Amino acid sequence: xxxxxxxxxxxxxxxxxxxxxxxxxxxxxxxxxxxxxxxxxxxxxxxxxxxxxxxxxxxxxxxxxxxxxxxxxxxxxxxxxxxxxxxxxxxxxxxxxxxxxxxxxxxxxxxxxxxxxxxxxxxxxxxxxxxxxxxxxxxxxxxxxxxxxxxxxxxxxxxxxxxxxxxxxxxxxxxxxxxxxxxxxxxxxxxxxxxxxxxxxxxxxxxxxxxxxxxxxxxxxxxxxxxxxxxxxxxxxxxxxxxxxxxxxxxxxxxxxxxxxxxxxxxxxxxxxxxxxxxxxxxxxxxxxxxxxxxxxxxxxxxxxxxxxxxxxxxxxxxxxxxxxxxxxxxxxxxxxxxxxxxxxxxxxxxxxxxxxxxxxxxxxxxxxxxxxxxxxxxxxxxxxxxxxxxxxxxxxxxxxxxxxxxxxxxxxxxxxxxxxxxxxxxxxxxxxxxxxxxxxxxxxxxxxxxxxxxxxxxxxxxxxxxxxxxxxxxxxxxxxxxxxxxxxxxxxxxxxxxxxxxxxxxxxxxxxxxxxxxxxxxx
Numbered sequence: 001x002x003x004x005x006x007x008x009x010x011x012x013x014x015x016x017x018x019x020x021x022x023x024x025x026x027x028x029x030x031x032x033x034x035x036x037x038x039x040x041x042x043x044x045x046x047x048x049x050x051x052x053x054x055x056x057x058x059x060x061x062x063x064x065x066x067x068x069x070x071x072x073x074x075x076x077x078x079x080x081x082x083x084x085x086x087x088x089x090x091x092x093x094x095x096x097x098x099x100x101x102x103x104x105x106x107x108x109x110x111x112x113x114x115x116x117x118x119x120x121x122x123x124x125x126x127x128x129x130x131x132x133x134x135x136x137x138x139x140x141x142x143x144x145x146x147x148x149x150x151x152x153x154x155x156x157x158x159x160x161x162x163x164x165x166x167x168x169x170x171x172x173x174x175x176x177x178x179x180x181x182x183x184x185x186x187x188x189x190x191x192x193x194x195x196x197x198x199x200x201x202x203x204x205x206x207x208x209x210x211x212x213x214x215x216x217x218x219x220x221x222x223x224x225x226x227x228x229x230x231x232x233x234x235x236x237x238x239x240x241x242x243x244x245x246x247x248x249x250x251x252x253x254x255x256x257x258x259x260x261x262x263x264x265x266x267x268x269x270x271x272x273x274x275x276x277x278x279x280x281x282x283x284x285x286x287x288x289x290x291x292x293x294x295x296x297x298x299x300x301x302x303x304x305x306x307x308x309x310x311x312x313x314x315x316x317x318x319x320x321x322x323x324x325x326x327x328x329x330x331x332x333x334x335x336x337x338x339x340x341x342x343x344x345x346x347x348x349x350x351x352x353x354x355x356x357x358x359x360x361x362x363x364x365x366x367x368x369x370x371x372x373x374x375x376x377x378x379x380x381x382x383x384x385x386x387x388x389x390x391x392x393x394x395x396x397x398x399x400x401x402x403x404x405x406x407x408x409x410x411x412x413x414x415x416x417x418x419x420x421x422x423x424x425x426x427x428x429x430x431x432x433x434x435x436x437x438x439x440x441x442x443x444x445x446x447x448x449x450x451x452x453x454x455x456x457x458x459x460x461x462x463x464x465x466x467x468x469x470x471x472x473x474x475x476x477x478x479x480x481x482x483x484x485x486x487x488x489x490x491x492x493x494x495x496x497x498x499x500x501x502x503x504x505x506x507x508x509x510x511x512x513x514x515x516x517x518x519x520x521x522x523x524x
Contacts, residue, residue, distance in 0.1 A: 258286025
């Protein structure tokens with residue numbers, strides 16, 4: 001299975017991942033400054049790093065201790081490439097340990113807010129910043145002895161917090177500048193990227209569109225392609241980019257899996273075809289998907305079966321197109337995003353797999369197509385900005401994300417038509433009420449989940465034993481972290497009353513007040 005050769009401009013920042021769950025935030029903070037950043041496993045061969053021709057390297061945090069057997073390591077030669085290096089948390093400890101310093105368990109571990117005092121004297125990393133700053137710590141080890149050539153540039157009351165070897169342009173901090181809780185974190189990263197690395201802006205909307213279209217044209221050449229449209233912004237932007245590159249050699253397919261939201265198939269066909277001018281073929285395949293899900297309760301198995309069935313449906317339709325056109329279809333376009341990849345497959349060093357996305361880890365091992373994934377290196381908000389550059393309607397760009405497996409992962413447990421009807425109606429109520437309240441575009445996502453729980457109730461003066469719906473609404477920037485939305489009691493009251501009155505069999509509605517982490521946005 002081959003994927004699209006992604007746009008990776010030279011002169012960006014390469015982030016080597018030691019397994020931190022905030023590594024993706026480093027990439028985001030760099031990209032917010034219009035500089036390309038790319039996360040690679042810490043084990044990436046040195047030649048692959050050289051080929052990317054980066055302006056600098058960042059070594060991420062991680063959950064391990066550098067002195068543990070099997071602790072993740074880089075090739076030590078990354079410190080001899082002549083590139084500026086910034087180590088963060090574990091990155092600082094690995095640099096110190098590798099170059100001959102001493103790292104041991106801290107007598108006073110630091111987790112959460114702290115204050116750093118910047119050492120008097122010049123440090124390019126802290127130039128112009130206050131001598132005392134609020135930072136965010138998350139470590140249980142500390143550096144007891146610095147390697148030769150290094151000096152301390154910052155200290156908390158209990159530990160060394162910043163070090164540097166200016167001659168070799170190696171800098172490191174024990175805290176996390178990528179998180180919002182670090183007061184001047186964005187400024188510190190800005191000083192590293194521009195002041196120390198000398199990077200230049202190379203990650204703008206217009207440039208991204210032009211580079212992506214050129215990369216797609218190069219990959220696909222004169223061949224035919226088929227695009228898996230989901231009805232959401234990701235696949236719509238992917239389809240538009242590929243259409244710009246290869247024109248009418250692209251056929252878009254929108255599949256009614258039976259797992260869509262209320263009226264979504266008809267409304268999406270109209271939006272994609274009439275409003276956006278894409279050539280779209282609608283395929284009704286609900287029976288196929290529901291048949292594959294019969295008796296299946298495990299969420300990962302649901303994703304695998306849905307992913308496999310999607311490919312089967314597209315392969316069948318591709319054969320029909322090949323017969324009618326007389327030309328083979330080699331390529332399948334998908335709207336895979338960076339968070340999909342990060343959460344689905346442990347390809348970024350030792351970071352944990354969170355869940356399989358049907359269009360990443362849920363794909364079959366043998367594929368009848370070569371994948372074109374023009375958004376694979378982008379976060380959701382970046383995709384929306386690309387969509388605006390392409391002129392897509394705001395109605396499409398502001399649509400809430402919808403999981404690829406659809407309502408199958410919002411029906412906890414086995415999926416049946418009866419359960420789908422219940423969650424579909426409840427979900428329609430949620431969306432309608434937050435639109436009426438004027439908060440739809442302020443939320444990242446809002447939806448209903450059918451729980452595998454029945455509870456006793458009273459309806460019409462008689463005992464009921466009804467279904468339970470959980471309502472979920474979150475705010476987020478990129479879906480990697482999220483907070484539960486503080487919807488007003490009035491909105492929640494209207495949602496609850498309407499769900500009970502309009503959804504057969506439901507007698508109880510609950511509101512999910514979990515953040516991500518520790519929860520994920522979806523329940524499965």
